[in-house]
Amino acid sequence: MALLIFICLVVLFFVALINDMLESRKKWVKAVPYSKLVNATLQYTNNILFENKISHFPKVHILYKTHPRFKGYYRNSEIYIYTKSNESIEDIVLTILHELKHYIDHMKDPQYFEKFNKNYDFSSFSHFLSYTCSPLEISANEFAYKHQDLCLKFLAKKGVIKKV
Ligand SMILES: [Zn+2]
Numbered sequence: 001m002a003l004l005i006f007i008c009l010v011v012l013f014f015v016a017l018i019n020d021m022l023e024s025r026k027k028w029v030k031a032v033p034y035s036k037l038v039n040a041t042l043q044y045t046n047n048i049l050f051e052n053k054i055s056h057f058p059k060v061h062i063l064y065k066t067h068p069r070f071k072g073y074y075r076n077s078e079i080y081i082y083t084k085s086n087e088s089i090e091d092i093v094l095t096i097l098h099e100l101k102h103y104i105d106h107m108k109d110p111q112y113f114e115k116f117n118k119n120y121d122f123s124s125f126s127h128f129l130s131y132t133c134s135p136l137e138i139s140a141n142e143f144a145y146k147h148q149d150l151c152l153k154f155l156a157k158k159g160v161i162k163k164v
Pocket residue numbers: 098099102136137140
């Protein structure tokens with residue numbers, strides 16, 4: 001009897017393992033247009049903005065093309081997202097969250113933000129490097145990676161994205 005239970009448990013363990021493996025091979029796809037995906041991602045950040053005493057969402061421009069260098073960028077309180085420069089749903093969510101952190105930092109402390117956010121000349125590698133290593137970039141990346149999974153789960157729950 002004990003052996004039978006043991007065998008059952010082993011079988012269950014492998015079924016769960018195979019299920020997990022199949023699940024991880026699936027990928028996220030969007031079930032709505034980009035505009036709704038962007039809006040739902042902003043909705044995810046609603047409480048974060050509230051905690052930071054920011055009462056407005058930033059305006060987000062969706063550009064249905066590639067950008068030679070960026071997946072998106074932040075300028076003058078507005079976010080620009082290049083859909084074709086983002087390879088996956090994970091990618092585009094990460095980009096929106098990254099740019100949204102720039103918006104938060106800008107709104108919270110415009111002087112600090114502008115001090116670091118000079119006009120960089122991206123044709124120069126040293127400028128590019130100093131930009132990538134700037135405190136604003138590091139904090140935007142940290143924020144985006146911290147919230148990416150939770151945001152994906154939020155979007156899935158809302159039916160904005162699904163796994164296929
Ligand atoms: Zn950035």
